[in-house]
Amino acid sequence: MSRSRTATHADAARPTDRLLSCLDTTGHLHTEPELPAGVAPLDLKQALLQMTLARRLDTEAVALQRQGELGLWPSLLGQEAAQVGAASALGVRDVVFPTYREHAVAGCRGIDPVDLLGLFRGTTMGGWDPAATGVQLYTLVIGAHTLHGVGYAMGVVRDGDVGHGDPERDRAVIVFLGDGALSEGETNEAFVWAAAMDLPVVFFCQNNQWAISAPFSTQSRVPAAQRAAGFGFPGVRVDGNDVIACHAVTAKAVARAHAGGGPTLIEAVTYRRNPHTTSDDDGRYRHAAENDHWTALDPISRLRSHLEGLGALDDEWLEELAAAERTLGARVRRGCRELPPPPPDQPFLHTLTAMTPELARQREAHLAFVAGADGIDGADRSEERS
């Protein structure tokens, strides 16, 4: 315990302004002293596949929203490298606490893309089994889940699942958050707790520059990574459009958490290229030029040109990729429309473990009402009376 505490403080004192990166904007790999190659190898073709599929899902979902099939969609366009880089650094026993934009993380963890849509289509409040996938449900209340990650990590420590050096046994928690979430009180409480208890948590902040219309400067006057020092744990700034660097810093932070070294804050510097959600109008608060700048830094084309440079992408593989995209697109479009509408009494069934007599009464009345309202009687009656 005391050993790791010392390590924490020493690490926290490091300067955190430097943006770690491995892959430049033209797809050229360069050495990053903090992230020596080979320390955290990444299957680059697999990463490209995951990023491409995540983008395809995103494109399809935006279109589905436009067609009225989804009420809302928070797009991840531009954030694929940060998410795939981070998710690919996790072990199967590590647990993810996402926001509402971690579609690529969910993809890497094997969540069916159609299951991601239910929340936004209004058929469910969740959509997948957190225990089976190691991905907790999306959290819409900014920052609330940062504390859940902390509590989960307290459980991991109590279970004795850190510090064994055994990847089958050691566990960590990764909490995804946005730059806006840094301003919520609850996030700051989470940082305090994680530090005070040396918890195995990686806070992975996707600094996509905007919290709806508020620029990063409204949330913080220093790079997010610098915040960590004030709480007493290390902060790392990484190029969020560089999947290799994102993977490497996350792997390091997870390894540190597994070893009992305590929390890390990663700031992945990236950009949200679409409006905040399909309901947002970003033309009111930012210039298209900014978007163009970041489009030139696109994480997918960067990795793709790197792999092309290596001659690693043959036609056969590229055709497989295109086919996987097409399959995903078709599956998402069909699956979305086929998502089962919830039974009318669904909220009653899961409010408490056991139905209280009063709730049972309300449920009966509701079901009777719905049966009547959907039948000829109710419809006629309101027509005639209004």
Place this chain on the structure above:
Amino acid sequence: MTEQMSMVGALNAALRAELEADEKVVLSGLDIGELGGVFRVTDRLAKDFGTHRVITSPLGEAGIVGSAVGMALAGYRPVVEIQFDGFVFPAMNQLVTQLAKYRHRSDGRLSLPVVVRIPVGGGIGAVEHHSESPEAYFAHTPGLRVLCPSTPAEAYALLRAAIRSQDPVVFLEPKKSYWAKGEVDTAAGAADPVELDRARVVRPGRHLTIATYGALVPTALKAAAGLATDGTDGPGGPGGPGGGIEAEVIDLRTLAPLDHVTVVESVRRTGRLVVAHEASQSGGIGAELAARVQADAFYDLEAPVQRVTGHDTPYPPSRLEHDWLPNLDRLLDACDVALAF
């Protein structure tokens, strides 16, 4: 100078009028500047009054409300925006333990003229935390005034009065009514803050009282219209239930302090009360009204008070909200029950 405008337009006009009238009025909240708020209630205000008066705040509801407490202590009149109903809870501590209590704790020496605006309610097909009705939490807290307008005209008058009030006001804006148009008299000047505590009889009647607020007021008016013109073959026969019923509709407008006097007076004449709200039933505004009416008008009641409310479950996924929310049919059913006694 009456104009047709939406509730969003009316709220915007009210904020504009008060920003103009009193330089101590300051607006703060998420995205309220260039974006004009996610519902555009603050559209163009930052442009016209400057970002020192219309502040796009950092994210953090405790920060938004807590800093408003401090600004009010410094002599300002903050009007802050919470982006959606479901996101007010991080600010609950500031609202309940601080904002609501300061006057009392200072033996009346200090007042906190803070308005906390919150879009509320469902029926717009939104995702979770964007359709909730948290009014009972605030109404349960002594020291907070809780208002909920139902029309653009009401929104305009009540918001101006709220900003002028020396007491903290939780100002609930029914999202479903945001885009409905109505006549607004923008030349009327600000209403007397005392008006804040009065419910409004929006349709007089003598057989039944329907009391509601916010987005359900138009539904109640439809129900009253339906009851009036419905056939006379109801269970009560001509003039009885199901025919030629004159329902009185009361828009509560103020949920704390609750104007039960207006409701009790109405029930003394009609003998029957139906209360409607979107918020879940147990511990809701309807429960409070039912208790007051049975205490104050017991011998005038012809029927037990009926409640048409959301159910005691979390707000459902939006595909279910249509049937889950109190609607015209449910309201009419409850009226029939009350009339059948």
